[in-house]
Amino acid sequence: MNQYIELAEKYSPNNYSPLNIVLTEGKGAHVKDSEGNIYIDCVSGFSVLNQGHAHPKIIQAFLEQSQKITMTSRALYSDNLGVWEEKICQLAHKDKVLPMNTGTEAVETAIKIATKWAQDVKGIDAFNAEIIAMEGNFHGRTIGSLSLSSNDQYKEGFGELAGNIKYSEFGNIESLKSNITSNTAAIILEPIQGEGGINIPPQNFIKNVKALCEEHNILLIADEIQVGLGRTGKLFAMEWEDIEPDVYLLGKALGGGLYPISAVIANDDIMQVLTPGTHGSTFGGNPLACAVSIAALDVLIEEKLPEQSRILGDKLLKGLKGIHSHIIKEVRGRGLFIGIELNKEAQDIVSEINAQGVLCKETQGNIIRLAPPLVIDEEDIDKIIEVIKQGIESHSL
Numbered sequence: 001m002n003q004y005i006e007l008a009e010k011y012s013p014n015n016y017s018p019l020n021i022v023l024t025e026g027k028g029a030h031v032k033d034s035e036g037n038i039y040i041d042c043v044s045g046f047s048v049l050n051q052g053h054a055h056p057k058i059i060q061a062f063l064e065q066s067q068k069i070t071m072t073s074r075a076l077y078s079d080n081l082g083v084w085e086e087k088i089c090q091l092a093h094k095d096k097v098l099p100m101n102t103g104t105e106a107v108e109t110a111i112k113i114a115t116k117w118a119q120d121v122k123g124i125d126a127f128n129a130e131i132i133a134m135e136g137n138f139h140g141r142t143i144g145s146l147s148l149s150s151n152d153q154y155k156e157g158f159g160e161l162a163g164n165i166k167y168s169e170f171g172n173i174e175s176l177k178s179n180i181t182s183n184t185a186a187i188i189l190e191p192i193q194g195e196g197g198i199n200i201p202p203q204n205f206i207k208n209v210k211a212l213c214e215e216h217n218i219l220l221i222a223d224e225i226q227v228g229l230g231r232t233g234k235l236f237a238m239e240w241e242d243i244e245p246d247v248y249l250l251g252k253a254l255g256g257g258l259y260p261i262s263a264v265i266a267n268d269d270i271m272q273v274l275t276p277g278t279h280g281s282t283f284g285g286n287p288l289a290c291a292v293s294i295a296a297l298d299v300l301i302e303e304k305l306p307e308q309s310r311i312l313g314d315k316l317l318k319g320l321k322g323i324h325s326h327i328i329k330e331v332r333g334r335g336l337f338i339g340i341e342l343n344k345e346a347q348d349i350v351s352e353i354n355a356q357g358v359l360c361k362e363t364q365g366n367i368i369r370l371a372p373p374l375v376i377d378e379e380d381i382d383k384i385i386e387v388i389k390q391g392i393e394s395h396s397l
């Protein structure tokens, strides 16, 4: 076994089952392993690397800021916190943004805000406030976010989680309606489910959810941590149905692949439930995170990465749909966010595709997830199609 893998295996707990590949370098859409093999990266750190590996502009921002000041805590201001906040609020058309660090913390924050909003604004006892989540969701692994999970395997053995969560079938508005009560505070959903298997809801589902939320005065929280920031061919995946949620959650690519930063974005009428002392984070919104995120957002906009994702995603989807095999159940996706659902386990095919220079991994056992950096070029798209075609055909016998 590779020495790096051996060392990591010796000291890592057993909660992951990584591919047997050791990455040592990355540039744009490409990565190199410890044996010198080059791959097209279709994992992208799970959509963290929308701007590509080692983007020069993002590295530059990181280096410059790291020599000025990196940490202030929120006990003080920095000279770039407001700059970052204005940028993100303008992109999201919202009044306020609260920076956190990881995706799951943004989700936790949203749960807190929704619960307190239910109490302060709707007059629901906070202990009774209910949140509706979707079956097959993924919102993170800490206790609050994990409470939203409908996957018992994720929750088993971790004791009592946060309460009052109801589950609706993703894409089924009737199922959602039947869960609404006078205690419902919020509905949280991923506009397209990522971990769940690149699940795209039926047309108008999001619109209907929004209408229900308005009718019953319920907050709509869009977890765009994986699908936001250009991944699906729009800046926000909610735009596919022209809907603005009450709360956006961002993470992953918000830090340009260089530094963790997440965000909770909403209007004043919601954010006002947070008063001094009700929430905070030591690292949240630190100057280094803000500098990197400003550059990451600038790159997204200047290089028109959402549009790039749409155009190249269409090409990739079309190419993959052209592969005819009885082992393919469905190919689906939006932008450069594509799932190939097989009617058998995907692991062997994934290994072969990896060996041919396209890095990808399966989700849910039988779905190959493709999410390359949005800076990828057409030539690489053609190569991905070719490699996957060969991989699938050789396993179709």
Ligand SMILES: *Cc1c(COP(=O)(O)O)cnc(C)c1O
Pocket: 046, 102, 103, 104, 105, 107, 138, 139, 140, 141, 190, 194, 195, 223, 224, 225, 226, 227, 251, 252
């Ligand atoms: C990755 C992810 C999270 C959790 O983000 P972390 O940074 O891993 O905590 C939450 N929601 C969605 C939709 C995600 O894809």
